[in-house]
Amino acid sequence: MKFRILLPLLFGGLFAVRAVASAAPVSEGDPLPLVPYPARIELGGDDFRFDARTPVKVSSGEAEDFFAASTLLDELAELYGLPMEVKKSRSGVRRCVTLTRPGCNPQADERLRTAGLDIHAGFDPEGYVLLADAQGVIVSAPTAAGVFYGVQTLRQLVRASDGLCRVPAVRIEDVPAMRYRWQQDDWSRGPIPSLEYAKEQVRILSEYKINGYSIYAENIYESKLHPAINPYGGTITAEEIAELIEYARRYHVEIIPQQQTFGHLHYVLRQERYAALGEKHGSQILSPAEEGSYAFVGDYLGEIVPRFDSEFIHIGCDETFELGRGKSRDAVAESSHADVYLGHLRRVAALPELEGKKLLFWGEIAAEHPEKLDLLPENVIAVAWDYLPRDDFDKFIRPYADRNFPVFVAPGAFYGGRVFPDYHAHLANIRNFVRDGQKYGALGMLDTSWDDMGEDLFDMGWYGAVFAAACAWQRGESDIERYRNAFDWAFYRAPGHAFAEGIVALSDVHREMGPVSFDMAYSSPFSEAGAAQQNRLQNAPSRRMRLLCEEAYTQFCRGEEKALLHRQTIPALRFAARRMDFVFHKAVLASEMSDLYDAFVRDDDKGYAVNTALYDLIMPYASRLGSLRDMTKELKAFHRDLWRYENRPFHWEVVGARYDRMLLEWEMQNDRISLDLQQFGRTGTHLPREEAGFRFDRPAAQ
Template sequence: MTSNPPLLIPQPHSFAWSSGSFGLHGATTIVLGTQAGAATLFAARDLQSAIDDVAGLRLPIVKSASTNQRSAIRLILQGRDDASDQPDGTGETLGAQAYHLVITDAGATITAADEPGLFYGVQTLIQLVRTYGRRLPGCTCTDQPVLPNRGIMLDISRARVPTLATLTRLAKTLAHYKINELQLYTEHTFQFPTHPEIGKNTGALSADDMLALDEICRERHIALVPNLQSTGHMRHILSLPQYQHLAETEWRWSITPALEESYDFLDELYADFLPAFSVPILNVDSDEAWDHGRGQAKELSAVGGFGRVYLEHILKLRELASRHGRQIQIWADVFNHYPELIAEIPEDVILLDWWYEAEESYPTLKALAESKRPFYVCPGTSSWNTIFPRIDNSLGNIRNYVRDGVAAGAIGMLLTDWGDMGHYQPLSNSWYSYLFGAEMAWTGATTATEVFNQAFGPLFLGDASGQTVTAIQRLGRAVEQPALARSNSSDVVFALYDEPLAGRMARETPAAALEEMIAAAEAAMPAFARLSDATLRHELLFTASQMIYAAQKVLLGQEIRRALGELAADNTGSAKGAARLDSLIARLETLRAELPPMVAEFERLWLLSSHRSEIDVNLQRYAALLARFDAALSWLRGQRARYAAGERLDAELKTYDPGEYLILWDQGQKDLHRLVEVVGRDAVPPEILRWLGLAA
C-alpha cells in the first residue's frame, strides 16, 4: 500500500489504496453479464487488448450469470447485470459517466450506471495495468466528472488537414483520458458534393472520412460535433468568383445577411456536411465577425443596430440547423460586445466563451451565468503562433478558466488548438495541454500540476524519470521569456522567419533570451530522443532543432550588425577585420545551407500526419526566407569588398534593401489595417485597435 496519489489521468474523485493485490494470470477472465451489449463488449475488448499489450496475457471474455468466479475482472452495468456479490460500496446508485472500481485479492470489479461510465472505469483499470503490470494493488475508486462535456477542438482550416489515421489516433487517445467531445474547426476543408470547388486542392476531408471518424468516436463515447464556420472567417469561400457576391464587404470576411441567397447557400452546405455526423449539434462558430452588417447589410444595421443584425443572423442559422435536426453552438465573443442581447438568444443555443490568455479571473462568465443559457469555457493550448507552446500560459488559462467556469455553472470545456498562419506546429506539441485539459475538466481544476506531471510522464510519454516533463516545461518557459512573450503568440517563431539582417528580432532581442532558447532546446533533446513513440520523438526533436536554428540566426544577425558598427570607423582594410567579415559570411552561408534540409524535413513530417493540404503557405514562407538569406549574403559580400578597398562600411544598413518582407502577424496587421479602412475604426473591437496601435 502507498499514500501517494495514483498515477492516473485524470485523478479520480475518490481513491484509496487497500491491502492485498490481484494477480493477472492465464486463468483470469473478463466477465460480462449475460445481457451485456455491444458497448460493454467494446470496453471489454479494449481492456483485453491493453492487458495483452502490457502483460502478454490474452484474457478470455465470457458472459456469465454466475457470481462466484475467482480471478475475474467483472464489468457490471447497474440495472442490467447481476451484482449480488459486489464488494462493499458498489451497490450505491451512480450518476451519469460515474463508475466504481474495486481491486481485491479475488479480482477486479467495475460498476457503472451507464456505458460511458463503464468505459471510463475500464480506462482507469488500463492505466493501473500499465503502471503495475500483472500484479495490481488493492484499491477502491469512486469517480465521476465535474463537467459533463469535455472537448478538444482542432483547427483543420489553416493549411493543415490531418489524415484519417492521425484523427483516429487522436480520438482513441483522447477517449482513453476521458475526453468526450471532439470538433474539427472547418471553414472550407470538406468535400461538399454540391459545391466541390470549395474544398478543391485543400486536402479536404470527405463524408466517408467523417463517417469513419464518427464511428470511431461513438464507440468510445466521444461526440464528434460537426463544426462549420457560418458567419466570419469565410475568406477562402468568399474569394472564389462564384461566391464573391455573398461577401458582406470587399474585405471578404463575413457572409452577408442582406441576401436570402446567403442562407440558401448555407443550407446547401449543411445538407452536404451534416449527414456524416450522428451528434444532433452543430457549431456554427460565428466569431470575430468584424465586418458583419457593415457593407451590404448596412441599411439593416442603420435601423436595428449591428448587434441586432448579428442576432437575427444567428437566429436564422439556428432555424437552418433545426431543419437538419441540430441544436447550435456559437462562439460568445460578439455577444460580449452586445450583452443586452444575450437575453434574446434562445435557451437551447449553447454559448462558447473563449479567451486564450492566463488570467486571474474571466469576467465574461458573469453575464453568461446570469443569462441562464448553457455555456462552455474555451481555453487554448497556446501552441499556435509559436514554435513550441507557451506551456505556463496554457496551463494557467485552462486551470483558471475551468475553475471559474465550474463556479459559474458551465456545462463543458472545449479546449481549442488553432493553426494560425499556416498551422506549422505539429500535433505532438499539443498533447501536454490536451491531457492537462482532460484533467482539469474531469476534476474541476482541483488537481495539482505536480500530481498531473507525475502521471503524464509515465502514462503518456513512457518516461517515469520526469526528465521529459522538465524539458517540456523549460522549453515552454523559454518561449515565454519577457523579451519574447506576446499576447496570443511568442516571438520565437518570428525569430525563425524574420529578415536575417534588418529584422526586428536582430535589432531588439536581448542575446540572453536567445541563448536560453538554445540552452532549453539542447537540454530537451536527450529526453526527446528517448521517447518510444516515433511520431512524438521525431516531431519534438524537429521542434527543438527549429528553436536552436531560430536563435542562432538572430544571434548571428546581431553579431554581423555589431561587427559592421565596430569596423565602420576602420578604413584600413586590415587583415584582422577582413578575416572577421569572412568568418561571419561563412557562418551565414552555413545557416543558409541548413535551411533547405530543414524545409525538406518539415515537409516530410507534415506528410506523415497530414494531407498535403495547403502546405505551400509554409513552403512559400521558407522560400521567401531563403531569398532574404541570398540578398543578405550578396550585400554582405559587397561590404567585404568595400572594406578591402578601404571604403567605409554601411553600419546603419542604409544601402541594404529588405524589400516589403512581411511575415506572420506583421502581414496580419497589414490585413487588419485594411479592415479598418473598409468598416471604419468604430467598428473594430478595442483589442484589435490596441494591437494595431490605433487605440485612443
C-alpha cells in the same frame, strides 16, 4: 442537474461509512499518477499481481465491453508482453480481471458492496467503480461508456513487477464533473488531418475521457450544390465523415460538425459567384442585408447536417468585424451592431435544415452586450471563449448563467502563431475557465486548438489537450502540479518527469521572452525587416534561452528511450525544441557574424594567407552562414516529415516556401558580403555595414 451538485456529498458520506478501516485516503502528494484524477480514491491492502494466464472476464457479454477489454489487452501485450485472453463469464471474481455491469455478475456485485462501491440509483451514466486487491480487479459501470472509462483508468494503474504485472490495491468511485467534454481541431487554416491521424486523435482523446471531437470548418465539407467553394486536396467527403463517425463511436466519442455561417467565410466570398453575398466586395462575412446569404447557408447546411448523427452542430458566428461597414450599415445605424448580429443568428437558427438540432455559437456577445442576451433564439447554446490566463472568467459566463441560458466554456490548448505553446498561460486559462464553467453550471467544455498561421502540429499540443480533458472530468479547480507530476506516466507510460520538465522548460522561454512567434523563427537578421527583432534578441539572454531549449531537447530524447506509449508524438516535441533553439541560435550567429565582419574590415589577421574572420564568416561548410543554411534545411525536413505524418499534403507548399525564403536569404547575405569583397579588391574600401547586411546594432554584453 441537481443530483450532480449533490453527488460529491453523497460520495463523501458513502466512503465515510463504508471505507475499509485499513484504507488510508490518498493525499495531495499520493503516488498514483492518474489523468484524469478520480473523484474518490482510497488506497490500502495488498496489490493484485497477474501474468498471461490470468483471465479477463466480461460479464455483460456486450460487444462494447469486449471492445473496452481489448484496449487493456492490447496495452498489456504491446507494453508488457502479456498475451492475455478475454472471455464471457457471469460468475467468479477471484484471480481475474472482471469487467461487469450491475446485475451481470452477482459475485462482483457482492464484493463491490462489501468494499463500499455500490452503483446506486442515479449513478452517473458515464461513471464507474474500480476495486483492486490481492483477490483480483473489478471494473463495474451502468453503461458501456462507464466500463470503457473504468478500463482507461485501469490501464494507467498497471505496472510491470518482477516479470509479472501488478495493480495497486485501490478503491475508486469516479464520475465526470461535466457531461460534455469535447476537443476541437481546426481543419480550415492549413493543416487538415489525414483520416488516419484524425482516428488517432479520437483514440488518444478517449483514453482521457474526452467524449466529443469537433471539426472546425469554413469551406472544406464537400458540397455538391456549391462545388466551387471546395479546395482541391483539402475537401472532406461524406464517406470520410461516415468512416470517422463509425470509428469514434467505438471509443464513445461523438463527432460534432462546426461550420461557419457568418464570419470567416473569405474562402467562399472570394469566389466571384458568391462575392455579392458579402458585406462588401472581398469581404470575409456574409451580409445579413442579402437574402441570398440565407439561401446559401441553408443549402450548405442541408448537405452537411445529414452526414452527422450528433444532435449538435456548431454554427460559428464569431469575429464579425465588418458588420455594419458595408451593406448592413443602415440597419446597424437604425438599431445596433448587437441587434443586427442577433437578427442574423435568429435567421440561421430558424433554417429548416437545422430543425431539431442543438445549435452552438461563439458567444462573445455576453462580454460585449450582456443586455441583449434576451434576444437569443431558444435553440442555441452559447460557447463562451477566451484564451488568456485570467484569474476568473465570470464576465464571459455569468451573463448566461443569470438567464439560465445553456453555455459551454472554450479554453485553448494551443493556438497558431507560436513556435511552441506557452503552457504556463494555457494551463492557467484551461484550469480557471473550466473551474468557473462548473461554478456556473456550464453544460460542458469545448477545448480548442487553432492553426491561424497554417503550420501547427497537433502532436505538440497533447500536454494542453489532455489537461483540458482532466479539468472537464475533475470537479472544481484542477491541480496543475499534480497533473505535471502524472503526465509522463499517464501519457507516455514513462518513469520520471522528462517530458513534463522539457515542456515546462520550453514554456519558460515564453515567460522570460514574451511570445516566441513564427515570425521570429522565419525572420532574417540581415534584412531591414528583421533588424529590429535581431536587436531585441541580441540584447536578451539568448545563450541562456538556448540552454533551456537544448535541455528540453535532451529531456525529450532521453524520455523517448523509456516511453512505452504514444511514442509517435515525441518527434513533434523534439522538433519544437530544435526550432525554438534556432530562434536564439540565429541571433547568436548573426551577432558573431557582425563581430567577424568588423574583424575582417580591420584586417585583424594582418595579411595572413587565410583570413580567419572571412573563413568563419562565409566558408560554405564551416562558417556561421553555412550553419544557418544547414539548420534551416534540417528544420524544413523535420517539419515536412511531421506534417506528412499528421496531415494531408494540402498547404505544405506554403510552409515549405517559408523555409525556402530563409535559405534564399542566407544565399543573399553571402552575396552581400561577396559584393563587399569585390569592392574592397577594386577600391581598397568596404561597403557600409548596412549594405553588407548588418543593419542591426552591435549586441550588448550578455
